[in-house]
Amino acid sequence: MIRRPGHQADVEPPRGVPTPVPGLDLDRAATAVVAAGGSAARFGHALAAGQAQLAADAPVDLVVTLAGIAGWRAGVLGLRDDALARIVDVPPPAAAAALGLAEADLRAFTDRQRIDRFWWPGRTASRGYVCAIGGFAGFGGAWTAPPADARSLAEPGAFAVRTARRWWRVDADVWGSRLTELPAEPTAAAPRGGGATASLVTFSESYLAGVHVAESA
Structure with a gap:
């Protein structure tokens, strides 16, 4: 379980400068x-790590593509699909470095990401916990009441949760998350069959909600 907002995959503090x-x-x-x-x-760190694996005279278009991958690594959910589509245009050492992965894990990561947006090589070690969201507003978090009634929504990576009388939409993947207040209680999605199942979990007396993935038997 994660005890503060953040992603389990963010094990290395961002220090790099592009x-x-x-x-x-x-x-x-x-x-x-x-x-x-x-x-x-984290964007600067990811881009700097990727640039370090490119030639000094690398084409600007290549660096722009790498910047898109770095933006996804920095938590921009909207860049996920484009990054996965264009990662083949970047030399593997640079792409892996920007994502904070070992080059040997890059192929497995991209293959799994196309079917499981919450996968990264360290997920098993984190016991399936991907990220924690929310937190107490008095400590810089998002919520003034503990979350409850978590449910999955129809879109991939989307969940809903209630704090007191307010409903929130949670969008997430392995690198990023986003909270949006909803105007009314949403309809839960029908259970999905097969493969790894992601859910939003809440904990008694905690102001955090966590994305957790239970692998299929």
């Missing part, structure tokens, strides 16, 4: 990442 590239406004890119729900610090 190398300036003519024609690519890194400050603007970082601002866009934050506006889309990601972390500017």
